[in-house]
Amino acid sequence: MPVESVAVSEQAPARLVMQGISKSFGGVVALRDVDFTLRPGEIHGLVGENGAGKSTLMKIIAGVHTQYQGRMTIEGQDVHFRSARDALGAGIGMVHQELSIIPDLTVAENVYLGQQPTKRGMIDWRTMFSGAREHLASLGIDVDPRARMGSLAIGLQQLIELARVLFSGARIVILDEPTSALSPPEVHRLFEVLRAVRASGRSIVFISHFLDDILAISDTVTIFRNGRRIVTEAAAGIDKGWVIERMIGRGHEDLEGSYTRAVALDSKPAAPVVLALRNLGVERAFADVSLDVRAGEVLGVYGFMGCGQIELARAMFGKVRPTAGHLEMEGKVLRLRNTADARRAGVAFVPESRRAMLFYGEPVYKNMSISILGRISRVWLKPAVERNVARRHAESLSIRPPRVETLLQSLSGGNQQKVALAKWLTWPPKVLVLSEPTRGMDVGAKEDVVRIVRGLREKGLGIVVMSTEPETVLSLADRIVVMKKGMIVCEFAGETVSKDRLLEAA
Amino acid sequence: MTTSSGVKAEPPSGSRLGAFLRSQMRNIAPFATLIVLLVFFGMASPSFATLDNAANILTQISVAGVIAVGLTFVILCAEIDLSVAAIANATGIVVAYFTLQESYVNIANVPLPAVAAIVLALLSCAFLGLVNAVGLTVIGIPSFIMTLAMMQIGAGICALLVRGQIAYAVPNFVATMGAGSIGGIPWIIIVLAVFLIVGHVVLTYTRFGRYVYMVGGNREAAEYSGVNVKLVLSAVMVISAVCSGVAGMLGVAHFGSAQQNEFDGYLLDAIAAVVVGGTSLFGGRGGIGNTIIGLLILGVLNNGLDHVEIDSFLKILIRGLILLGALIINVYVQAVRENERTG
Numbered sequence: 001m002p003v004e005s006v007a008v009s010e011q012a013p014a015r016l017v018m019q020g021i022s023k024s025f026g027g028v029v030a031l032r033d034v035d036f037t038l039r040p041g042e043i044h045g046l047v048g049e050n051g052a053g054k055s056t057l058m059k060i061i062a063g064v065h066t067q068y069q070g071r072m073t074i075e076g077q078d079v080h081f082r083s084a085r086d087a088l089g090a091g092i093g094m095v096h097q098e099l100s101i102i103p104d105l106t107v108a109e110n111v112y113l114g115q116q117p118t119k120r121g122m123i124d125w126r127t128m129f130s131g132a133r134e135h136l137a138s139l140g141i142d143v144d145p146r147a148r149m150g151s152l153a154i155g156l157q158q159l160i161e162l163a164r165v166l167f168s169g170a171r172i173v174i175l176d177e178p179t180s181a182l183s184p185p186e187v188h189r190l191f192e193v194l195r196a197v198r199a200s201g202r203s204i205v206f207i208s209h210f211l212d213d214i215l216a217i218s219d220t221v222t223i224f225r226n227g228r229r230i231v232t233e234a235a236a237g238i239d240k241g242w243v244i245e246r247m248i249g250r251g252h253e254d255l256e257g258s259y260t261r262a263v264a265l266d267s268k269p270a271a272p273v274v275l276a277l278r279n280l281g282v283e284r285a286f287a288d289v290s291l292d293v294r295a296g297e298v299l300g301v302y303g304f305m306g307c308g309q310i311e312l313a314r315a316m317f318g319k320v321r322p323t324a325g326h327l328e329m330e331g332k333v334l335r336l337r338n339t340a341d342a343r344r345a346g347v348a349f350v351p352e353s354r355r356a357m358l359f360y361g362e363p364v365y366k367n368m369s370i371s372i373l374g375r376i377s378r379v380w381l382k383p384a385v386e387r388n389v390a391r392r393h394a395e396s397l398s399i400r401p402p403r404v405e406t407l408l409q410s411l412s413g414g415n416q417q418k419v420a421l422a423k424w425l426t427w428p429p430k431v432l433v434l435s436e437p438t439r440g441m442d443v444g445a446k447e448d449v450v451r452i453v454r455g456l457r458e459k460g461l462g463i464v465v466m467s468t469e470p471e472t473v474l475s476l477a478d479r480i481v482v483m484k485k486g487m488i489v490c491e492f493a494g495e496t497v498s499k500d501r502l503l504e505a506a
Numbered sequence: 507m508t509t510s511s512g513v514k515a516e517p518p519s520g521s522r523l524g525a526f527l528r529s530q531m532r533n534i535a536p537f538a539t540l541i542v543l544l545v546f547f548g549m550a551s552p553s554f555a556t557l558d559n560a561a562n563i564l565t566q567i568s569v570a571g572v573i574a575v576g577l578t579f580v581i582l583c584a585e586i587d588l589s590v591a592a593i594a595n596a597t598g599i600v601v602a603y604f605t606l607q608e609s610y611v612n613i614a615n616v617p618l619p620a621v622a623a624i625v626l627a628l629l630s631c632a633f634l635g636l637v638n639a640v641g642l643t644v645i646g647i648p649s650f651i652m653t654l655a656m657m658q659i660g661a662g663i664c665a666l667l668v669r670g671q672i673a674y675a676v677p678n679f680v681a682t683m684g685a686g687s688i689g690g691i692p693w694i695i696i697v698l699a700v701f702l703i704v705g706h707v708v709l710t711y712t713r714f715g716r717y718v719y720m721v722g723g724n725r726e727a728a729e730y731s732g733v734n735v736k737l738v739l740s741a742v743m744v745i746s747a748v749c750s751g752v753a754g755m756l757g758v759a760h761f762g763s764a765q766q767n768e769f770d771g772y773l774l775d776a777i778a779a780v781v782v783g784g785t786s787l788f789g790g791r792g793g794i795g796n797t798i799i800g801l802l803i804l805g806v807l808n809n810g811l812d813h814v815e816i817d818s819f820l821k822i823l824i825r826g827l828i829l830l831g832a833l834i835i836n837v838y839v840q841a842v843r844e845n846e847r848t849g
Contacts, residue, residue, distance in 0.1 A: 026525065319729065343732025350730075357730050359723045361790065370720055371731040373713050381711055423731060 013076075015040050015203050016061070016172060021070035023056055026410070030056040031068070032227045038172060043194060043204045045214035045235065047247055048224030049414075049442030054207055057224075058174050061205075062094045063087030074172075093170030097177040099161050103150030108132035110149050111164050135167055136160070139193050155186030159193055166197065173197065174205045179213045183304045191217050209442065211240045223247055244443060267479040267493040268297045274330060274462035275316070275347070275431045281324035285311035286486035288325070293431055293462035298453060300477025301466045302502050308486035309466040310352070313435045316464070317349035318342035329430070343371060346430035350420050352439060357420040358408055364419055365390035365404035371423045393422040397448065414445040421452060431462045438472050450475055470502045532784040532791060532839045536799045536832070539782075543803060547810035554813045561692065567805035568694040569594075569757040570775040571797075575705040576749025577776050578797045579742040582709070583722045584789025585642065585649040587746045591773035592660025593634050594754030595766070599664050601627035601680060601755050602673035602764035613671045620677030628751060634660065635747025639740035649743070657773075664766045673764040676755065684759020694756055701749065706794035718742060722789025778825075779804050782832035786839070803828070 016038040023031040031053045038044055046054040059065045060072070063081030072079055074090055081087045101110050108125075109116070111132040117124040132145040141159050149157060158178060165173055179187045194204060194217055208214050214221060218235040223246045230246050271294040281287040286308030293299055301309050314320040316327065318336030327334040329345055336342045342349070348371070351357055359367050369376065369386040376385050390404040397418045399411070408416060417437075424432060437453070438446045453476050457463055465476045473480055480492040482505040490505045527534065548555040573590045580587045603615050604623035618626070634656060641652035676684070683693045709715035717738045721728045729735045753772070758764040783800025785792025807828060811821045 317730075338734055338736065339729050339732050340734035340737070348732075355724075356726045358727055359720060359790075361723055362720070366716070366720070370716075370728070370733065373716060377713050379712055379714075381713060381716055 013040075014038065015075060017073045018057070018061070019071045021057065021060060021068060021072070023060065023065060023068040028410075029227055031060075034070075034224075034227075034229045036222065036229065037232075038203045038205065040171075040203055041198050041201045042220060043198055043206055043218050045218030045221040046205060046207045046224065047209075047211065047214055047221065047243060049247060049444055052224035052247075052442075053227040054224045055176070056227075058094070058176070058205065058207065061087065061172070062092055062174060088168070088170075091169055091171035092174070093165030093168060093172070094174040095158065095162050095165055095176065095178060099154075099157055101149050101157050101161050101164075103148070105149055106145065107136075107143055107147050107149055107152070107160055108145035110160055111135060111145070111167055113164060115168070136163055139163055139166070139196050141193060153186070155182045155189065158182070159190065162193065162197075166202070170202070172203045172205070174207070176207050177209065178206065179208060179210050187213060211243055215240065215243070247443070263474045263498065264496045265478055265480065265492055265494060268294055269493065271295050271297055272330075275334075276328040277316070277325070278328060279325035280312070280315060280322050280327065282308075282311050282315050282320055283323045285320075286483070289483075289488055290325075291481065291488070293464055295430075295462050296457055296460045297478045298457055298463040298465055298476050300473035300480040301464060301483055302468075302470060302473040302480055303483035304468055307468075307483040309468075309483050310435065312483070313349060313351070313433050313464070313466050316342075316431070316433050317347055319349075343429075347433065348424035348429035348431070349433045350424070350435065350437065352436035354413070354416050354420055357423075358416055360407070360409040362408060363405045364394065364399070364408055364411070367408050367419050368393055368404075368422045368426075372426045375427055389426050390422075393425060397422055397452065414441055417441065417445065418448065421449070425452075425456075428456060428459055428461055431464070432456060433464045433466070435466045436468065436472070437465060437476070439467075439469070446475070473502070474498075528842055531835070531842070532786070533796065535835045535839075536782060536784045536796065536803060539828075539831075540799055540803050540806065543806045543810060547806065547813060551810070551813035554810055559809065559813075561695070563802075563805040563809045564695045564698070565692050566809060567779075567801045568692075568698040569753045569760065569769075570772050570779060570804070571698045571801045572701050572753035572756065573750050573772055573776040574779040574797050574801060575701045575794065576742075576746035577780050578705065578785060578792070578794055579709070579718055580649070580746045581777075581780050581785050581787060582718050582789055582792060583739055583742050584725070584787070585739065585742070586777075587638065587649065587653045587743065587750075588773065589634070589638060589653040589656035589660055590746060590750040590776055591769040591771075592657040592664075593631050593747050593750040594757060594772060595769040596634065596660040596663040596667075596754070597627050597631040597751035598676075598754035598758035598768065599667050599673070599764045599766075600630050602676050602758060603667050605673075605675045605677055607673050607675050611671060611673055611675075613668055613673055615673065620679060623677050624680065624755070627755060628748065631747050631751025631754070632744055635744035636740075638747060639743040642743060643736035643739050661766070668765060670766070674762060676759050676764070680755050681759045684756040685762070694760060697752075697756060701752070702794055702798060705797075709793055714738070714741065719790055722786075722791075724790070774829075775804060778829050778832070781836055782829065784832075784836070784839075787833075787836055800832075 014037045018034065018036040021031055021034045021036070022029070034053065034057060036057060048054045056065065060068050063084040063086045066082055079090060081090070102113070108128045112128050117127045117131065129145045136143060136145065141163060143152070143156060143160070149160065162173065162175070178190060182190060197204060206214060206218055215235055215238070220232060221235045221238065221243065222232040223230045223243060225247060273292040274295050275293040277289055277291040280289045289312060291299065301312070303309050311320055315322050318339045318341050327336065334345055336345070359370070365387050368390045372389070376382055387404055393399070394402045394404055399415050399418050408419065411419065434453070438449050441449065453463060453465070465473060467473050474497070480497060480502070481488050482490050482502060553559065573594060577587055577590055601623050603613070604618040604626055605615070605620070606617035607613065607615050638649070638652055638656050641647045642649050683697055686693050709718060717728070717733055720733060721735050721738045725735055754769065757769060761768065779800040780797050781787060781800065782803050783792065783796035783798065785796045807825065811824065
């Protein structure tokens with residue numbers, strides 16, 4: 001495969017060079033002969049579909065994967081990390097999508113985690129607070145170091161985790177999907193901090209599915225596909241369409257268009273109401289939410305992180321008990337004592353985190369059959385039926401590999417997500433609640449989800465899609481409500497709506 | 507930091523075999539331990555490897571075995587039941603309490619027909635299990651603490667009913683099951699076999715069994731799949747208590763007496779059997795097959811140590827070390843699994 005030449009950043013000597021890196025997991029090749037170069041003072045964006053190999057490469061750098069082929073040098077020195085601790089010692093820090101902060105400690109304690117200053121064997125709080133304030137200020141983060149970490153907004157927590165990684169001496173920082181949970185002003189602030197970090201000569205690897213963000217902040221962009229590095233290019237000279245084309249290897253202008261262009265909502269005000277929410281409230285989460293979920297209509301609920309939609313979804317599935325108001329299913333009051341009640345009543349839910357939905361150590365077919373076991377059998381299991389049902393889903397959702405006896409943990413993230421959805425497809429429920437159905441997915445897998453949801457809508461299901469990404473709601477919903485701080489602030493139905501109008505409303 | 511350039515991957519066949527062995531470590535290690543013990547005692551003592559002794563071993567593990575069947579359900583759900591021995595003791599005493607005792611037995615017992623005594627005993631152990639279940643699922647007390655309290659409650663029931671005395675008589679049916687034999691085979695071994703088989707069938711071939719594994723594997727995911735997690739947890743606590751109760755009645759018949767603190771050693775034995783056999787303390791992995799191996803290991807160890815010249819006080823230490831070894835393997839295997847998941 002021809003690799004286009006690197007035209008930028010030839011001036012500075014490389015900080016990290018990886019040559020001919022290959023890695024496979026039990027016969028499945030994750031990386032094939034990949035070269036990667038990172039320079040001081042560079043922000044390097046990594047893009048690619050799920051399973052393209054970018055995470056695997058970063059885990060090799062961070063010392064998580066220790067078995068691989070190829071050569072890695074840092075500042076000209078050959079290295080082969082035996083553990084994450086090795087990598088940390090060599091100045092490599094990672095900020096994961098799921099933050100590893102300790103919410104019950106103060107900001108300063110989090111920054112100094114594991115290296116608190118001491119005086120006569122006691123923690124030197126004065127030095128710690130002033131040191132943390134100084135360090136954070138040097139990055140342009142203005143926050144009280146005595147504040148409890150858990151009381152801060154997620155965007156601020158992330159910046160503080162980044163500050164901690166830098167404080168521990170990291171010269172190379174890997175950020176995994178740093179903007180996925182952030183509101184636009186928070187993204188803006190993160191970028192400010194990243195520019196300050198870059199100015200100090202440190203190197204940043206920025207992994208994200210948000211191509212706008214990648215292009216806005218990166219100096220260099222590397223694109224992965226199927227375990228290979230396709231191209232490395234200066235970010236200044238390329239645009240989103242160019243990246244998407246190389247990421248998925250085919251023209252995708254149409255889909256891209258549907259995200260940025262205004263969308264005409266195909267609302268169905270006359271369709272029968274399946275599930276009605278009446279003045280529903282959960283303390284400290286949301287209040288006075290009244291909504292109608294209609295058969296054959298996709299209702300989108302959009303709002304920033306923490307607007308209450310996560311709790312709203314759980315209240316609809318019997319996981320969280322409402323403290324006010326009630327639910328009505330087809331006109332009758334519905335009381336949900338637990339999730340089993342919700343399942344029996346015909347409500348299905350796919351939470352935003354795959355971890356909360358899947359059994360990693362079990363085969364694919366058991367993951368799919370768990371929510372329909374009661375339909376397949378009363379007492380005695382029928383594994384043959386389970387496998388057949390699972391095979392059908394694996395085929396129709398093109399899950400790879402298609403063997404349903406495979407353990408779930410050996411599937412890629414996107415395929416795991418499809419398994420999570422497949423759980424509810426055998427006997428379609430009356431109402432399907434999806435929380436962040438496309439988060440962290442590549443363009444191709446998102447298309448699959450859109451296709452599946454449309455198919456279910458045609459079958460007459462009432463579907464609710466909750467998301468913090470306007471694109472997700474816009475690409476799926478027929479009617480959109482916007483939530484803000486636990487309240488529904490506006491509704492779009494039967495009109496044309498675009499991303500900026502949604503953002504404006506939230 | 508170590509430096510090297512170019513690490514060769516292992517040949518695929520070798521690593522695949524390695525991966526298979528690692529994944530089966532949970533089952534292989536206990537089985538290997540059992541074989542080693544059998545070979546060792548067989549060579550060390552001529553009286554060990556006999557048919558009579560085999561029957562002895564099986565009889566000796568029966569009471570702990572029936573308790574361990576119920577406990578396997580609980581541990582598969584990543585919970586624990588510390589009240590099993592106390593419930594066994596209490597149930598054994600209840601069945602004796604409702605049976606006519608000899609005149610020299612000085613307890614205020616209430617003689618009832620045998621069937622009524624047995625039914626009342628079963629109801630009382632089921633009730634105690636239900637209290638455990640309510641504490642765990644409705645009130646939300648961790649099972650470790652809840653069953654610790656129940657352990658004390660069980661001991662209290664025993665104390666109140668017998669008041670320091672010893673009862674001897676149990677219903678005939680119970681006496682036969684606990685101490686009788688048919689065609690040379692002790693009934694207690696047959697009862698154990700039935701419990702093991704039923705336990706295995708329920709866990710492997712029924713919907714409820716699948717739910718037990720799934721709740722243990724990932725409780726949150728089970729809940730989000732619409733499984734009534736609290737109902738499953740309640741059920742396993744009741745199953746555990748009923749198994750303990752049956753074991754208690756058998757034990758009372760087997761020992762020929764019902765008294766306080768009679769079953770104290772069985773708590774450790776039952777937990778050890780389940781865990782030594784390789785069932786994961788973190789839930790979701792293992793099963794009755796593992797428990798059988800664990801029971802045999804304990805049985806062979808206890809019995810074998812009697813056949814060789816060994817300080818009887820040292821036996822206690824050896825049992826502790828074996829349990830520690832099993833725990834290390836149990837936790838180590840879990841760590842390997844976690845690694846493979848994130849890897």
